[in-house]
Amino acid sequence: MKWHRALLFLRLLATFAANRLYAHETAPDNAPVTNMPISGSSIVTLNATTVRLRWRAADPLLAGLLVQLHTLAETVTVSTSPTFPPDSSYSGTSAGLWVALSPFDIHVNVYARASGVTNASVSATGYTGEDPVPGACNLEFRMENDPNVHLRFSEFETVMEFAPANVGVARGEDPLSCDAGQGSRSRWQLTYEVYQYFLPEGDLSEGALFDGLKVVDSVEAVRRHGSKMSSLSSSSKTKLFGHAFPGLGVIHVVVVSDPSFNTSSLYVPAVTYSCNFSSVVPPTCHTQGEIFSLVFLTLLGTYGLFVCFTGHRFLEAEYFFFGFLISSFLCILLMGRYSAQSIQLCVLYSAVAGWWGGFLCALCRWRFGIPLLLTSLAGLVLGTLLAAVVMVTPVVNTEPLRNDLLYWVCVATGALVLPVLMLSCTRALNMAASAIVGSYVAVVALGLYLHAALPHVISSALLRRAVSPSYRQALLVLPFQILDGLLIVLWGALMVCGLLSQWRLTRDRPHFPQCPYQERRQHCGQPRPVDERSPLLFDGQDFGSQ
Ligand SMILES: *[C@@H]1O[C@H](CO)[C@@H](O)[C@H](O)[C@H]1NC(C)=O
Ligand SMILES: *[C@@H]1O[C@H](CO)[C@@H](O)[C@H](O)[C@H]1NC(C)=O
Ligand SMILES: *[C@@H]1O[C@H](CO)[C@@H](O)[C@H](O)[C@H]1NC(C)=O
Ligand SMILES: *[C@@H]1O[C@H](CO)[C@@H](O)[C@H](O)[C@H]1NC(C)=O
Secondary structure, three states, rough: HHHHHHHHHHHHHHHHHHHHHHHHHOOOOOEEEEEEEEEEEEHHHEEOOOEEHHHHHHHOEEEEEEEEOOOOOEEEEOOOOOOHHHHHEEEEOEEEEEEEOOOOOOEEEEEEEEEOEEEEEEEEEEOOOOOOOOOOOOOOOOOOOOOOOOEOOOOOOEEEEEOOOOHHHHHOOOOOOOOOOOOOOOHHEEEEEEEEEOOOOOOOOOOHHHHHHHOOOHHHHHHHHEEEEEEEEEOOEEEEEEOOOOOOOOEEEEEEEOOOOOOEEEEEEEEEEOOOOOOOOOEEOOOOHHHHHHHHHHHHHHHHHHHHHHHHHHHHHHHHHHHHHHHHHHHHHHHHHHHHOOHHHOOOOOHHHHHHHHHHHHHHHHHHHOOHHHHHHHHHHHHHHHHHHHHHOHHOOOOHHOOOOHHHHHHHHHHHHHHHHHHOOOHHHHHHHOOOOOOHHHHHHHHHHHHHHHHHHHHHHHHHHHOHHHHHEEEOOOOOOHHHHHHHHHHHHHHHHHHHHHHHOOOOOOOOOOOOHHHHHHHHHOOOOHHHHOHHOOHHHHHHHO
């Protein structure tokens, strides 16, 4: 029987060796170890090779550790296991994990790798048993405890989602059930606040991102520096829509608070630039149809500046401008909503449509005059612009304005009030419309070059609302930075200068000079039959002779 035993022993030995070998292959726990400090963030260079990040967490008061990594463009994957199983790993440009500590844990190990060579900002925060645990009552995402803010973007809006939190427990204790009743100590008493923090406009650098993340690294800092998007109760939907700002970095932060201990915890923030980064280093932001829009808006902006200063002096040019704006806006709006064309084609078609609309308006002025009709068109554009300005204030985030009908009725009313009220002083309305709208278009074009978001938001919020059905739910928080302030001041200054310049240019002229067609006919000395001065057309001469 001796050889039997020997065989058994050999077999056991072989199995053991094979297991070791196998374990070694799939679980390369020989990954280089980096010891990390628990407070503050550090920059680590990652590549496709797995690294082991290690934190010391011996403090018995700590119940869990929230580990997070952020990169600018490359995807990082983090996990508590070196094999990166799907149910305990997370990938993204912002990725984090919640590690619950057992009483015997002295060190916490987290494994990370990136899709390419990249710098990552790595940090860990220790939470006590009284702090709520972010993402602990996860039902919809893959990881059991998912403290990440899930963020995606489209051309028009961003969508953020997060898993509900649970109340904290001391180190080593079992967490409370998520479906427990609404007792005094359950997840139903937790409240959530969602904040946005805007990175510097036009700065797509890694450094700006890492600095921004440092600014909002604690609950107090988030409350102080962030812009509040929404407050949610534990029964609200944990999904929020926002306005996508292409090329502007926005950090989305969620704070969960437990009122019974007056404690709060942060989720892993998520950052989006609402654009696809190029693969070159350093990455640049590409939005669809960038070149087309740039050329389109540059030409339009230059023309707007001309109209701002000389609008009332060259009426044909001014009405061309307004005709162009109205028909291109309507074209972009209808095409965006009802056709599946790319944005380039929409811009192209709307430029063509704008030409026709502008040409028609200029022709009307040239042939017939009709100042009342044409000025009301200009007034309508001005009214729409002013309504759009109101619609980017926090008013738009109120519940009633989620209703499309009410929203558009408000915009239409806003757009109509001004031209109707000011129609009796046609000249003033015409000059104001040229100055305000012309300078606005010029400021939008300038803002595009300086990467300022605000001027563009005013018109784009209206367009997005018309084009994208889901934009209705979006909460709009304005990124108001120094550059935006300067552009608004510039807008005001251009407006005033434009009004003065138009007044100077036209002070010796009749309010609405005759239309060129009639003028030419008179110059040619043709006798005009009296009945041709039709009152139906509200002839320019009537104004001119006043
Ligand atoms: C990844 O970085 C490590 C050092 O951190 C280096 O030893 C390794 O060669 C790199 N791997 C690749 C694929 O670049
Ligand atoms: C990482 O950061 C360092 C210092 O800021 C910089 O020199 C280096 O180019 C960065 N690496 C990558 C891959 O961006
Ligand atoms: C980014 O790229 C994806 C596919 O690569 C595309 O579906 C998406 O529309 C792009 N987003 C923008 C804003 O261009
Ligand atoms: C809750 O904590 C904050 C600071 O963390 C403090 O300012 C506030 O007074 C506390 N409230 C109560 C009711 O203890």
